[in-house]
Amino acid sequence: MDPDAVAKAFVEHYYRTFDSSRAALGGLYQDASMLTFEGDKIQGAAAIVAKLSSLPFQQCAHAIATVDCQPSGPSGGMLVFVSGSLQLVGEQHPLKFSQMFHLMPTPQGSFYVLNDIFRLNYA
Amino acid sequence: MDPDAVAKAFVEHYYRTFDSSRAALGGLYQDASMLTFEGDKIQGAAAIVAKLSSLPFQQCAHAIATVDCQPSGPSGGMLVFVSGSLQLVGEQHPLKFSQMFHLMPTPQGSFYVLNDIFRLNYA
Numbered sequence: 326m327d328p329d330a331v332a333k334a335f336v337e338h339y340y341r342t343f344d345s346s347r348a349a350l351g352g353l354y355q356d357a358s359m360l361t362f363e364g365d366k367i368q369g370a371a372a373i374v375a376k377l378s379s380l381p382f383q384q385c386a387h388a389i390a391t392v393d394c395q396p397s398g399p400s401g402g403m404l405v406f407v408s409g410s411l412q413l414v415g416e417q418h419p420l421k422f423s424q425m426f427h428l429m430p431t432p433q434g435s436f437y438v439l440n441d442i443f444r445l446n447y448a
Numbered sequence: 449m450d451p452d453a454v455a456k457a458f459v460e461h462y463y464r465t466f467d468s469s470r471a472a473l474g475g476l477y478q479d480a481s482m483l484t485f486e487g488d489k490i491q492g493a494a495a496i497v498a499k500l501s502s503l504p505f506q507q508c509a510h511a512i513a514t515v516d517c518q519p520s521g522p523s524g525g526m527l528v529f530v531s532g533s534l535q536l537v538g539e540q541h542p543l544k545f546s547q548m549f550h551l552m553p554t555p556q557g558s559f560y561v562l563n564d565i566f567r568l569n570y571a
Binding site: 391393398400402423425427429 | 482487519523546562
C-alpha cells in the first residue's frame with residue numbers, strides 16, 4: 326500500500342463527497358473525531374456533519390493543488406495535508422484553503438478521520 | 449496544561465528560533481522526525497536542519513496568523529496547524545504559508561516534532 330496513493334485517493338473521495346452530498350461525509354468520522362473549522366471546535370461524527378451541512382453555501386467545488394502525507398507514528402495513522410481552492414456558486418473568485426486530516430486505520434482495513442483542521446487562506 | 453497555550457508557545461518558540469538561528473531547530477527534532485517541505489521529504493533531525501539551513505535566503509521573519517491544535521490520540525501527541533506569512537529580506541511582499549506539526553511528548557515532559565509539513569500558499 327503506497328501511502329501517497331492512499332492519501333490522494335482519500336482526498337479525492339473526500340472532496341467529491343463534500344461537493345456532491347455533504348451529509349455522506351459522516352461515514353468518514355467517528356465519535357472521537359475532531360474538526361476545527363475556521364477556529365470552531367466540533368467533536369463527533371454527528372456534530373461534524375451538522376457543522377459541515379450548516380455552512381452558508383449550497384453548492385461548491387473544491388480543486389486540489391497539493392497533497393502531502395506522512396505516517397503519524399506506531400498507531401498506523403497517516404497525516405494528510407492539502408492545499409487547494411474552493412469555488413462557491415455565485416462567487417467570482419475561488420477561496421484558497423489549507424486542510425489537514427489525521428487518518429486512523431479501522432479494523433476493516435479502511436481509514437477514518439480522527440483529526441480535521443480547516444482554514445481559509447485569506448489573500 | 450492548556451493544549452492551546454502549549455501550541456501557541458511552541459509555535460512562537462519555533463519561528464523565533466527559525467528567524468534567529470535556524471541550526472538551533474535541531475533540538476526540536478529526533479531521528480524519526482519527518483519534514484515535507486514544498487513536497488521534498490526529509491527524515492531525521494540532522495537532515496532536517498541541513499535542509500532548513502540550505503534554504504536560499506539568510507534572513508526572514510515569520511508572522512503567525514492562526515494557530516489551531518488538537519490532541520492526536522492516545523499517545524499524548526498534539527497536532528498544531530499554523531497559517532501565516534514569511535517576509536524575506538529583499539522581497540517586497542511576504543509569502544503566505546501553512547504548516548502543520550505533530551508534537552510528541554518526551555520523557556522529560558517536553559515535546560519534539562515527529563511530523564512537519566510546510567507549504568507556501570501561492571496567490
